[in-house]
Amino acid sequence: MAKTYQYCVAENWGKGFIDHVESSRITFVGLPGNVWQVPAYNKHGNLWIAKVAGSVKTRDEAQTIVDAEVTASQTAWDALSDEDKENNPRPADITLED
């Protein structure tokens, strides 16, 4: 089955990392570990990955990065006091789509 999304790792440097034209052409999803999801087989997605010098990852590789970040956050959450837990939702697992 054809992929819907592609993934890359790129550090968000701020202004200009995603600009108005890019954001209005495709949907970006920022994920833990500087992982970004953009549409697969898409010229604008490919151009953006090249612009930000993104390191392309397979879905499984990206999932591993995201899982590591989320697990670390969950571990930190588990160590919080009861009061802090009350004011903080426990970080939820994230499942990446193909």
Next chain:
Amino acid sequence: MAEYKSIHGTKIQNYTSDPANPLTGEVWYNSTSNSLKYDAPLTAAWVTGNNLNTARRNVAGFGIQTAALCVGGFIPPVSALTESYNGTNWTEVNDLNTARDNIRGAGTTTAALVFGGDLRAPAPEYFAGTETWNGTNWTAVNTLNTGRSDGGASGNGTNTAALLFGGTTPPHSALTELWNGTNWTEVNDLNTSRTSLAGAGTQTSALAIGGQPPRTAETELWNGTNWTEVNDLNAARERQAANGSSNTNALNYGGDGGLALTESWNGTNWTETADLNTARQFLGGAGASNTSALAFGGLVPAGLTATTEEFSVSGGIKTIGTS
């Protein structure tokens, strides 16, 4: 190849000035400026901005997209930090006198007011303190009648005219208080008590948006005297951010229940528009209207974020070329 005339039914028109209400896609020649112009479709988008210096959540955010303040919040511990955004960068300026979490505020980068919050010392301590900002320093002024955190505020108010509504007192509250530049006065309550809501507008024209418990999509409109229930958000939300110039023009974004969702208010209905690039809750927000906003900080699944996003709508009359 299709010609312009076969699509639009007319040749490209000559005008001495741009038409007042052009059709989307219409092309014309402006004989005064000697330029070929067209009306581009409007596109809404969030773009990345430069990061806060300190990642944190539950801040007070207000101002406009090119001149905003991010105040207080939770790192942990509770924060007294103040950062000022100039449209490009965040700069640390003088701290609050009292660090606090889930604080609210209104005003501009040169004249602002923050109020309420949770001191977390170490248990929740709902604070009534108010501080005013003169562009350089924070000064403590008269306190709220009821200390509270996580309420909604008229972010586009001023340091002499602000409104705070709802929040955790505890429990959650419907109380509304009005600041006249000197004192807080209790005025008419929200119809539905709630906390973790967002607010937009001014002291005389505001919106109370979403909140909990339970998580709600309810919206109430303030006309300067009373709250009236109006049309709901499309998605119930809490711990989100909002901004707007009045009760007829606002933007609501992020929050638990729709972490990346953005909805635009036109005075009657909420309409979904472009999503945030980085989904988040407990974020700060600023902006002058439903076409211009700034989202910053907050909580993402892996923890705190310092990232900033700018919302804008582009399109309208564009110049193709000039002869």
